[in-house]
Amino acid sequence: MPAVIDAKKCNGCKLCDLYCPLDVIHMEGKLAVVRYPEECWHCGACRQECARGAISFTFPWAMLAA
Amino acid sequence: MRKRHNVEADVAIIGGGTAGLNSAMAAAEAGCSVLVVDKANIVRSGAIAGGIDHFFAYMDTGEPWDTREAYLGWAGRVARGAADLEVQEAVYCDELKAALERVERIGVSLRQPDGKVFRTAALGQPGPYAINFDGKLLKPKMAMEVKRRKCKVVNRVQVTKLYLHDGHFAGLTGFNIRNGDFYRIRAKAIVIATGNTNRMFNAQVGNPFNLWYCPANTGDLHRAAFDAGVALANMEYVRMTIVPKGFSAPGFNAFFGMGAQLVNSLGEPFVQNYHEMGNKAPRNWVVWGALQELKAGRGPIYMDCRHLKAKELEHLFFTLGIDKDTLPEFFRARGYAKDGAMIEMTVSEPMQARPSELCGSGIRIDKTCASNVPGIFAAGDASDQMGCLHMATAGGFAAGKHAAAYAKKRVSLLPLDSKAAEEEEDRVFRPLGRKAGISYREFETIVRAVCTDHFGPVKTEVSLKAALDKLGRLDAARGDLRADNMHELMRTHEAMNIHAVSKISATAALERRESRFIPYHYRADYPQTDDANYCGLVVIQEQPDGGITTRLDKLRYAA
Ligand SMILES: Cc1cc2nc3c(=O)[nH]c(=O)nc-3n(C[C@H](O)[C@H](O)[C@H](O)COP(=O)(O)OP(=O)(O)OC[C@H]3O[C@@H](n4cnc5c(N)ncnc54)[C@H](O)[C@@H]3O)c2cc1C
Numbered sequence: 001m002p003a004v005i006d007a008k009k010c011n012g013c014k015l016c017d018l019y020c021p022l023d024v025i026h027m028e029g030k031l032a033v034v035r036y037p038e039e040c041w042h043c044g045a046c047r048q049e050c051a052r053g054a055i056s057f058t059f060p061w062a063m064l065a066a
Numbered sequence: 067m068r069k070r071h072n073v074e075a076d077v078a079i080i081g082g083g084t085a086g087l088n089s090a091m092a093a094a095e096a097g098c099s100v101l102v103v104d105k106a107n108i109v110r111s112g113a114i115a116g117g118i119d120h121f122f123a124y125m126d127t128g129e130p131w132d133t134r135e136a137y138l139g140w141a142g143r144v145a146r147g148a149a150d151l152e153v154q155e156a157v158y159c160d161e162l163k164a165a166l167e168r169v170e171r172i173g174v175s176l177r178q179p180d181g182k183v184f185r186t187a188a189l190g191q192p193g194p195y196a197i198n199f200d201g202k203l204l205k206p207k208m209a210m211e212v213k214r215r216k217c218k219v220v221n222r223v224q225v226t227k228l229y230l231h232d233g234h235f236a237g238l239t240g241f242n243i244r245n246g247d248f249y250r251i252r253a254k255a256i257v258i259a260t261g262n263t264n265r266m267f268n269a270q271v272g273n274p275f276n277l278w279y280c281p282a283n284t285g286d287l288h289r290a291a292f293d294a295g296v297a298l299a300n301m302e303y304v305r306m307t308i309v310p311k312g313f314s315a316p317g318f319n320a321f322f323g324m325g326a327q328l329v330n331s332l333g334e335p336f337v338q339n340y341h342e343m344g345n346k347a348p349r350n351w352v353v354w355g356a357l358q359e360l361k362a363g364r365g366p367i368y369m370d371c372r373h374l375k376a377k378e379l380e381h382l383f384f385t386l387g388i389d390k391d392t393l394p395e396f397f398r399a400r401g402y403a404k405d406g407a408m409i410e411m412t413v414s415e416p417m418q419a420r421p422s423e424l425c426g427s428g429i430r431i432d433k434t435c436a437s438n439v440p441g442i443f444a445a446g447d448a449s450d451q452m453g454c455l456h457m458a459t460a461g462g463f464a465a466g467k468h469a470a471a472y473a474k475k476r477v478s479l480l481p482l483d484s485k486a487a488e489e490e491e492d493r494v495f496r497p498l499g500r501k502a503g504i505s506y507r508e509f510e511t512i513v514r515a516v517c518t519d520h521f522g523p524v525k526t527e528v529s530l531k532a533a534l535d536k537l538g539r540l541d542a543a544r545g546d547l548r549a550d551n552m553h554e555l556m557r558t559h560e561a562m563n564i565h566a567v568s569k570i571s572a573t574a575a576l577e578r579r580e581s582r583f584i585p586y587h588y589r590a591d592y593p594q595t596d597d598a599n600y601c602g603l604v605v606i607q608e609q610p611d612g613g614i615t616t617r618l619d620k621l622r623y624a625a
Contacts (some may be wrong), residue, residue: 019110043116044391
């Protein structure tokens with residue numbers, strides 16, 4: 001999982017959904033969800049926009065162990 | 067239910083990235099009504115969505131290397147055969163001072179916290195041209211400026227087709243990637259600024275979105291412009307860089323600018339063996355050296371930062387995190403400590419893009435950023451003469467000015483062919499209706515396999531013809547592409563565009579029977595550079611009868 005959204009911190013402001021340049025994050029009800037994790041570019045735009053600090057990044061094994 | 071929208075403007079900008087937003091500012095300043103169309107949201111779209119850290123500029127400080135002439139000398143040396151210096155003077159040099167002022171005026175300082183300008187040298191530069199700065203907020207600030215100048219913005223609309231009327235630009239159509247609304251847009255002039263083409267070659271850890279450049283840029287308008295008879299140039303080059311193993315992220319200029327060096331697994335610095343400037347050589351030579359070392363079995367290769375002073379390391383790692391927001395935690399996750407860092411590196415995926423920082427790859431533009439089709443202008447990575455932040459900023463503005471001047475001379479909007487637009491609407495949404503068929507993932511994987519096998523990057527006449535044959539056979543699969551939702555529909559069109567651009571690139575590469583910017587255009591059957599016959603641009607174009615022609619536009623340089 002690249003961008004990871006902490007559902008407990010997300011307040012549903014939609015900014016990450018709005019600004020993700022790859023259309024990877026979609027609102028599902030009141031929560032932002034990383035719907036296409038494999039298409040994340042790891043640009044960090046969502047995290048920079050998130051006022052709640054709800055977004056962090058984890059790197060898949062392929063990136064860490066290659 | 068999908069809605070239809072008809073929109074009009076004097077100047078339409080396609081792609082609200084770095085170049086497009088500067089074009090919009092210029093066209094608005096000239097008094098035109100401006101519409102920016104982007105498939106993402108211009109606040110955070112394209113290459114610099116997450117930040118940017120270097121701006122190349124000469125600053126006339128009195129140093130011999132810090133002048134327009136010295137800069138053009140550098141361009142003539144390192145981008146020979148691809149950079150048209152007359153165009154460079156007009157779109158970059160003439161616009162540079164205003165571009166630097168504009169960046170600062172919209173609220174992004176080009177200075178360090180101590181108020182000083184800090185510049186570093188790499189990439190074959192005769193002196194330190196790279197202004198190091200904190201460009202994390204450059205994109206949102208440019209977007210604010212465009213809105214302040216009352217430009218209309220249509221976000222999340224993927225443009226798929228351009229329309230002409232009597233040989234002149236008339237309009238474009240696109241669809242909203244979330245709700246499927248269909249847009250018919252008429253404008254007097256257009257600036258195409260949609261970046262380069264990515265996802266065309268296999269990526270290092272297999273994920274086609276783990277790329278150096280923005281995976282949302284998929285040559286959509288290279289393809290659409292080509293279909294409309296727009297000539298393209300520098301399309302044969304495949305660009306690569308040196309990236310951290312596991313994460314295709316930028317950093318080349320930051321590392322080498324601060325004095326880091328590449329070493330092989332024997333601990334030997336090796337780039338000097340391939341170019342006299344060593345780690346400060348033009349990018350293609352560093353990549354070439356790395357490929358040779360890896361091929362010879364002297365990998366892994368490392369970015370050796372051990373000799374850097376604590377303050378230099380501090381600056382380097384700060385800068386790396388500006389250019390790629392998530393790179394610092396990637397380094398931490400891989401266990402690299404800042405001091406004593408030996409970071410394993412590799413060669414990135416190839417992509418369709420400029421062979422040098424001093425030119426572009428795409429729509430052939432003249433000194434006024436105009437293409438061969440009246441009313442169609444281009445800027446940034448989508449053009450054949452601009453690349454990087456410095457040219458996207460300066461040249462983007464130039465393109466907007468010229469598009470506005472053209473628009474002002476046109477009395478009225480031209481009609482957009484209704485029948486053609488209806489056909490396009492049918493074509494665009496057709497994959498949504500298919501119950502069975504091939505997914506964009508599978509289709510793209512095949513394109514990537516063919517491109518990687520046959521020109522990623524080394525190529526010969528036989529390999530290019532094999533690629534064209536296989537890519538041609540894939541034409542039949544386009545009619546089987548199936549999308550289950552709007553997101554997949556966007557990706558499906560991207561996949562078809564990547565496929566189309568790969569054919570254009572291979573066709574252009576066949577014509578250049580020499581090697582240049584190795585390995586970006588390395589013809590194993592013509593391994594030498596042949597300035598007598600090939601110092602210039604391979605220009606590729608679709609003619610009205612559907613035939614594809616190429617020609618060589620020769621370029622001249624002072625000795
Ligand atoms: C991570 C990174 C760091 C970099 N760092 C530096 C640096 O420090 N210094 C430097 O000089 N250069 C740097 N570069 C290069 C530089 O950022 C680019 O050359 C420059 O930003 C390109 O601007 P552009 O406007 O041509 O493309 P982009 O800014 O990528 O804009 C293209 C836009 O077109 C939109 N688009 C694409 N297709 C369509 C379509 N079909 N319909 C509608 N819209 C579409 C995209 O959403 C995007 O907004 C970096 C590049 C990257 C990726």
